[in-house]
Structure formats: structure tokens, C-alpha cells
Amino acid sequence: MNSLTDRTPVVRRRTPLNRSQIAGFWGAWAGWTLDGMDSFIYALVLTPALTELLPRSGYAATPANVGLAGSILFALFLVGWGLSFIWGPLADRFGRTKVLAGTIFTFAIFTGLAATSHNVWELAIYRFIAGVGIGGEWALAGTYVAESWPEDRRKMGAGYLQTGYYAGFFLAAALNYTIGVHYGWRAMFLTGAVPVVVAILVLLRVKETEKWQKAEAGTVRTKPLREIFGPTYRRRTWVACILLTIAIIGLWAGAVYEPSAVIQLATKAGMAKNDAIRTASLATGLLSISTILGCLALPPLAERFGRKKTLAFYFAGMAVAIVGSFGWAFYLPNGLAPFIAWLCVLGFFGGNFALFSLWLPEQFETRVRATAFAFCTSFGRFVGAGVNFLLGAAVLHMHTLGVPVALTALAFIVGLFVIPFAPETKGEVLPQ
Template identity: 45%
Template sequence: MPGLVLVPALTVLLPTAGISADPENIGWYGQISAAVFLLGWGFAFIWGPIADRFGRKPAMMASILMYGVFTALAGISTNLWEWNAFRFLAAIGIGGEWAMAGTLLAEVIPERVRERFGGLMHSAAYFGVLAISIVYLLFGSELGWRGMFFVGGIPAFAVFLIRRTTPEPPRWQDRSAKLVQQSFWQPVKEVLSGEYRSRTVGNLLLLVVCVIGLWAGATYVPAAMNTLCAQAGYDHDTTVRLASLSSMTVAVFTILGCFVVPRLAARAGRRGALATLFALMIVGIVGAYGLAYPLHSIGLTFAFLPVLGLGGASFAVFTIWLPEQYPTRMRATAFAFTTTFSRWVAAGGTFLIGYGIHATGSLTIPLSLTAVVFALGIGVVRLAPETRGAPLPD
């Protein structure tokens, strides 16, 4: 959702700080906001030790509640400081959702279908993006960016359903008596121990690549479309519709990619699947930002969005892969640690992207250069452990 409302929100909030809301400033402060969000996401690592100590279910409920409440509060922001503060706190919540849900799913789903459900679960996040895009398409003009943040807070009510219907994994329950006696930080120490240190660092690096691609690619698609529409002289309603359709296109193809990931991971292995998706991101980024955007072509941009969407399913590989690399006593911590601290590293990258946009006055060069990160990522993939066919470790 931030990509959809970035331009209209900053158009309102930048002048309150005495800053002109021109495309260059929106690109610069938008990237700063993205970096702040990633920093908040990095603090979400705390949900891992909480889940390993007190259970997956309460940690997941708390993270969802935190995300929903502070997302809604972002809709009442009156200045940049408030907006970034609320989004920072919302990021701490959303950062825990993926790690908690991925850990819980891996531990409760039977082994024979665990791989398949890992991809399906991750598609749920993009169904949410698609739903928000549809709401923005149909009601964006009436709701405005503030109303969209209120809609984004609706997931907070899911905690009531989770409390009634979601079981605590038996794997964790069988070890809970021992786990509650250990140090709260013991799982963190083990994740960084000699036995697991190299794979943890490798996962961090690969997730940094994914995050930079997510923010440089999918998040800036609506912003790019807003700029292209302005250059074409389109009215506000047409711009809203095209920005929504661009986000919807990426979301639909990412959902399709999530459905394909389990089969791809089974055939090509976890490493092969991730390398394939990284290659798609290179094609999508170069095509959308290096070719279509400087040509001011809305049609050509839409032609490359499906490729960006499919490549964006790379996160689904980790939903399957990360639980297979760590035992139950530290699984939630490892999942949260790698998927959240990677945001801190990526925050520096997104800040550089923002500086590049501000310095060049365009999205073209800074975003096109992120394709290099994916090329490096393909090389790092070869160093990661392959776990295809291995059962979930106890």
C-alpha cells in the first residue's frame, strides 16, 4: 500500500515542512520514508525470541495487532515526523507477521504437503496487496491516502479469529517446558554460533537482495506510473486508475509466482528457484526502468510489470527454505532474525537509491542499477545450503 499512497501522502505532508512537493522531492523523501520503514522492520527480530520462548501463536497475534493499529494511525498524521513514526512502529509489527506465520505453518502442516503450503501461504500477502489495489481503484479518489491507511489497519481484527482457530504447534509444545527455562537470548546466540553462522549470514545477504528488489521494483511502480501519467497530461482519476492497475498487475503475477515456487523449488531446488526469480527481476527492472520509463511509455511499462511480479515471488522461496535450515528451538528466531535484520542492511541501499533519484531527477538510473544487486545475488545463491527433500529438523 505505501507505493500507492506515497505520492498523494507526500504531496500533502511535504508542504507542512516547507518543502516543495515536486517529483524529485517526492522521490527523495519517499525513499527516506522507505528506509525508516525498513529500519522499523529490522527491530521486528524481537518477535523471534518471543515466539521461541512463549509460543508462536501469541507472538503472531501481537505482531498483527501492532501492524494494524499503527498503520491506521498513519492515516491521521499531520506532518512527516508523525507519518514516519507511525510507519516505523507499523513495520515492527509487519516484520513479525511473516516470520511467525512461516514458522507456525511449517510446524503444523504435514511434511508431505509442507512445501506446497509454504508457497500458498506467502501468496496471501499479495492477495492483500491486490485487495488494497482494487479498493484504491474503486474508491481511492473518495477515500484519499488517509482513508487507505484506515483500510490497511483492518488486519488488526484478525487476532480474534487467530485466537479461536489457530493451534500452537506440537513441535514447540513438546519442548516448551525446556525452552522457557533457557535464556531469552539463547536462540539468538545459537543462530550466530559457529555451526549456523555461515548460513545465517548467507540468508541475510540473499534477503537483502530481495528487499532491495521489492522496494526498488514493486514499491516504486505506482510512483513511476504517477509520473508517467503526469507527463502524459492525464487527469487525477485516470492517474489513480492506472497507478492501481500497475500495482494490481505486479500483485497478480506475484501471486501466480507464489503458486509456481513450490513446484520450481521441488524441481530445481531451493537455490535454483531463487536464482531463476532473481534473473526475472533483472529483466523486469531493466525493462521497466531502464527502457520503458525513459521512453515515457506507459504501455511498455505494463509489458514488463508481469516479469517484475513473477520475480517478486522470491520471498516465497524463503517461506519454504528457512524453516528447513534450523531446528525447532531456534526456528522462529532464525526466521525473524534473517528476514528482519536484512531490512536494516537494505535500508542503506534504499537510501542510496533515494539519493540517486534526488541527484539525477529521475527514477531511471538509480532503479535500473538495482539489477546489478540481483546479478550479485545469483552468485551468492551458489554458496547457500540446498535442503530439497530434507525433512523439517527437530
């Protein structure tokens, strides 16, 4: 007969986090949150900023010109994001924390400077350089958390980290609901300078990861950009680039045009201008909350069903949600409420980005991890810049917002055929 102790279930305890790991996570999370806030501020203040700056630049502030200029400026911003691959090799050479602080400092300073713009050219320059900083933060924050957290907590840490970006969306919406409505678009850009404080704290308080220190001590100096395209990593690098490109196209097609779509639907429903702006802010808040839920749900799904099946589930959900919101609800006679309801579904499946924070670090060794993460995300942003420009031209040509955005769902269908070529890393430890 078994004794009572033999029948006692084994309680699995997670490895506790030390003070440095906790401080490092919150530093990375705060940077990612303020990154999301800064990047989404532009979508929220696009119309009022360009309405004021276009006449000063010699152009009439017609809806068509605002739409076209907005798309061009956002494409430049995405090109800046694309150039952020420069941060990856720097982080592999000089460490995660110093370069992470540098990315935060860059996007904070130039977002704040956007408030001083006298014409669209100055705004374009500031947003371009801010994009370089914003683009590097995700790669470095994701790399840092993956390397610093214990193996049994690393996967959930990726989900927690990714919530920061959408918490930033929520924060931007809250600021627009209060500061933006009362003090205008310049005040909104000024709030983007706040992350400078976070950059200083990251630099002073967060320790470098042990994995990077060990790799740095024992690694013969190589060229990481060349290595990720060598025979060992070439296939997984390109597959990751394609999948991230698809995710970025879907994120920005939905997120960037969501406030404009809600404002159009609210105005159509008879709301005054300020009430329509507030409704757009509330809708953005709901989008952010649902995306956070999607981020938190993803790591357990990825652990149970695998990385590839989980991404396929999220991609399929994105395709359906984009069509349902922009292709169907947007054109209903009273489409505001159905559109916002579909935004919640869109937001949940938009949490697919959490998978890349979990999955990409598992595919590359420490000596090239930050470079690979930064390059794959940057590649997608370059393509996203081109797609965004074409999307703006399509909106201008078709005189409608819904159909062009709805067509981006096709990218996720393509993604379902690409996913099988990616490596499955379920159950594997982070490579050293």
C-alpha cells in the same frame, strides 16, 4: 502373469489437513495479506499524503521534497521492519500464535493512527512502529505454517502462504482505485486498522503447533540469537541474510517506485490525474497477480530442481525484468504499455520470496527457527533501508526514476554468486 491388481497404479494421497491446521493457515494467510496491504498503502498514497503534510511541517511540497521525504520516511519504515527481529526470540519462548497476533495488532493500530497525522513527523513515527509489527508477521506466519502442516504438504503451503502478501498488494490497489480516489489518503490508512479483527481471531481460534510444544517441553533454555551465530548455524545464517537482503532490495525498488513510474508514464501519455492514479492501481493489480503465479509455480520447481537452482532462476529473471522495465521501457516515447508488460514479468520472478518461506524453516531446528527467520529477514530490511535512502538521493540527483532503480539489478547478479554457499535441503524433512 501379473494380476490386474498388480498392474493397478499406486495412488498417492496427500495427508488431509485437520480443522486446526486449516484455521491456522487462513489466520496466517489473512495476516500476511493485510500485512502486504498495509505496507503497500504507503507507496500508493505517498504523493498526496506528503503534498498535504509537508507545508504543515514547514517545507514546500515540491516534487524534489516529496521524493526526498518519501524516501526518508520509507527508510524509517524499513528500519522498523529491521527491528522486528525482536519477535523471533519471543515466539521461540512464548509460542507462535500469541506473538503472531501481537505483530498483526501492532501494525494494524499504527497504520490506522497514520490517518490522524498532522505533520510528517507524526506520520514517520506511526509508520516506524507499524513497520516493527509488519516485519514480524512474515517470520512468524512462515514458521507457523512450516511447523503445523504435514511434511508432504508443507512445501506447497509455503507457496500458498506467500500469495497472501501479494493479494494484499492487489487489495491495496483495489482500495486505492475506489476509496483512495474518492476519499483520499487518510481513508486509505484507516482501512489498515481492519487487521485488528484478524489478530483477535488468531489469538482465540488458532492452536499452538505441536512441534513447538514438544520442543518447549524438552528444551533446556538457551539464547537463540547466540545459537544461530554458533558454529552449527553461523554460515547458513549469514548466507540467508545476504540472499534475503538481495530479494528485499529488488522487491522494494520495483514495488515502491512502480506506482510513481506508471503515473509519470500515464501523465506523459496525456492522461488526467485521476485516470493516471487508476492506471497505477490497475498496473499494481497486474503486478500482484503475476507475483501470486510466481509464488504458486515455485514450490514444484524447488521440489524438482532443488532450492538453489530455483532461486538462481528467479534471481536471474528479476535482474532481466528490472532492467527491461525501468532501464528500457520507462524511457520509450510510448512506454506505458511495454512498462506494464514488463511489470508482469517482474511480478512473476518477484515470487522468489516464497522460496524463503519454504527454505528457511528447513535450515534451523524448532528451538531457534522463529529467531533465525526473524533475524534473517530483519537484517535484509536494515540494509534495504540504507539502499532505499541512497536510491531516493540518486533519483533526486539524476532527475530520473528509471536508471537508479534499474541499477538494483546488479544485486541479483551478486546473488547468483552467493547461492552456491547455501545448504541444499531438497528431500529433507523439517528438523525438530
